[in-house]
Amino acid sequence: MRADAGGRRAALVTAVVLGAALVLVIVLRTPWDVLAVPPGGRTQVDPTGGLTADQLRRAESFAAALRPASLVSLLLGLTVSAVLALTRLGGRLVRAVAAPLGGGWAWQVLLGVLALAVVGRLVTLPLSAYGEVVRHRYGLSTRSWALWLRDVAVSTAIDAALTALGLLALVWLARRVPRTWWAWAGAGAASLVVVGSFLWPVLMEPAFNTFTPLESGQLRTDLLALADENGTPVEDVLVSDASRRTTALNAYVSGFGSTRRIVVYDTVLDRLPDDQVESIVAHELGHVATDDVLTGTLIGALGAGAGVAALGWLLTSRRVLRRAGAESVGDPRVVPLLLFLLAVGTLASTPVQNLVSRHVEARADVHALDLTADPAAFVDMQRDLAVTNLSDPDPPVAWQWFFGSHPTAAQRVAMAADWERLAGQ
Template identity: 55%
Template sequence: MRTTAWWVLAALVVAVGVILVFLVPWAATPPRSEQLAALGTLPADKVARAREFHTALRPGSYGALLLGLALSVVLGLTPLGARLLGLLPAHWLARGVLGGLVLVTLGQLLTLPVAAWQETILRRYGLSTRDWGSWALDVLKGYLLGALLTAVALAAFYALVRYAPRWWWAFGAAGAALVVVVLSFALPVLVEPVFNTFTPMQKSSLRDSLMALAERDGVPVRDVLVADASRRTRAVNAYVSGLGPTRRIVVYDTLLTEAPPEEVASVVAHELGHAKDNDVLLGTVVGALGAAAGVVGLYLLGGWTGLLRRAGVESVTEPRALALLFAVAAVVGLVSGPFQNLVSRQVEARADRHALALTGDPATFEAMQRRLALVNLGDPDPPVVEYLLFASHPSAVERMAVARTWKKRR
């Protein structure tokens, strides 16, 4: 059985590798000289303010990361977590589901003061428009959504373990992959409205131009919606959400007030690039294969007796081992994060090139990237280490340099 699992895991890893090698648009970053030239066009005082903002946020960001990791490691890699979960009802389903909720709640409570502190910084720099009641409601919504998904996943996992003790890993891998695919379709429709209100954009020349842009790009969209982001933030953004029949262009109301129509179209052209190149589908497939590999890896991890002994459990499938599973997931997420961000940056860079080709307007593209950086208080040229570890998008100066390079080549 374990030999079969190893072969399945190897096949999944190879499949992910092939997809990343041949479908991810690996390309070199624009010349550093162009990036520095772009940086020189930004107001020095606003660049300094953005860097002050990130310096103020940095202790909280690292602090929350370390606190969450420390909690996972302390509970999962010592018998403490097994003892804590052993206090819950002995029924396999109750202990499994309640144990997950306990761990999620502990993590939320531990990092809640850091989140509140960061909210004060967002207000000090004028990005957050929420009062404390709205902030608390958003935190509660996020917690309840995470708790619900955790509870459902754990109930399914322990049911498989109980009723298919030999093949739970195979059924679980297939189920995890299916869940990723379903959520890719369902999240835009079911989850996004929990945090924002979406209203159809009124008939206007801008709406017509955005729909025409999508039609010219060969990307069918259902509608153009406006999100009431201003109730939470002054940051600007837009995106294309959903797959197939659920796809729609979503524009922040803040973007409509901050940017002229041609810059709004430039942002939407970037987002259409993701749809045109099936980036959501690419992410869904990679995520599904990764989820399946994670379940198979979990099964194989169950043969590591030294790890089980350290956690004070006899099997990874017993509910008392849930803290160990959370710890493994935390460590894997931390280690794999930089590579995931590298892939994300390449995909985002391709969407930038798509926007330039679609609009043929590098000046507007550069102006929009300048506006995004200044209004959202993004560091236009972040420190190298933080960029490599945490940046999911190219830096603002990289994106501006891409526009300049694109213009020169044409």
């Protein structure tokens, strides 16, 4: 008992130390002030973002149709996960699906995760389908239902497979080193965050889209010159066939080292003039210039390590394990509980992640303006993105606080006005 108590205290201390390090990194690396205050004060935010009345009504109508379903889907998925985790139902399911293959603990973990993922997906599938109907109704989605089902199946399979392998390693560690499994698992989780942040775009993007080089021309030349001015060597400029699924507009920079490339949606090339495309790409290059991927990776690694250590502290409690019908962390029946706790941790960290993200995105906006020196193109781009992507330029405060990963379109337009006033001093 003393050894168990000592291990529990060690897990708690580790979680606190890593959590404190996480807070310190967030405080020091988040760009809280991205732009100086211009003479006369900040530009007042126009809640319309410069959209016309019809454009605004359409965006608000789309949001009103989608937000309730999104919230219900989130709560329903969490409720089902809680029921499976905090009763004996989840443990029974884990054992039942592995029984035809002999019921070994490894099969219980692997097939249990898959079964639980499928159950969770099926429960929320009608709401996902409703969301797709709404996107079709407003012209945002171009996917056939066959392609939608294929995307749902592929994403569910990838998520389930990666989760199953991770939990298989965790349960194996708990069976081999029951007192220190959380330390090894935490180190492994942090390492996977680091590896995954660099390999995920290269390995997973081709599962959903096809990429072709942007044809030679002035835009390609200008984008490569923009990257060169940014000090960001890129291998290529690629076009993603995003129009197979959506009319939304986007671009990004992915990969690292010799695999780094600029990726532009084909919808962007079809709908936006070159100066606006350059403004979008300049924003993405801003993330590279300030090492946002590295910072995000560090935050993710510390968060993963702290989270697993917290699991080590929490799952030492026999009372918690008994709720799930598990005898120990090495018992495969703990899998539903682990999935539920991971879901709760992810949800709880969402507003913090989005708070950091909004400031990081604002800094990238300033970088785009510095790099292109074209605030008019930036403002036009933001409005076109809002109109095409049906983004509410001024969402409810609570929604933006919890779910908003970017500044609102209205805030970005006001920030561009501040930049222009500072540049004209």
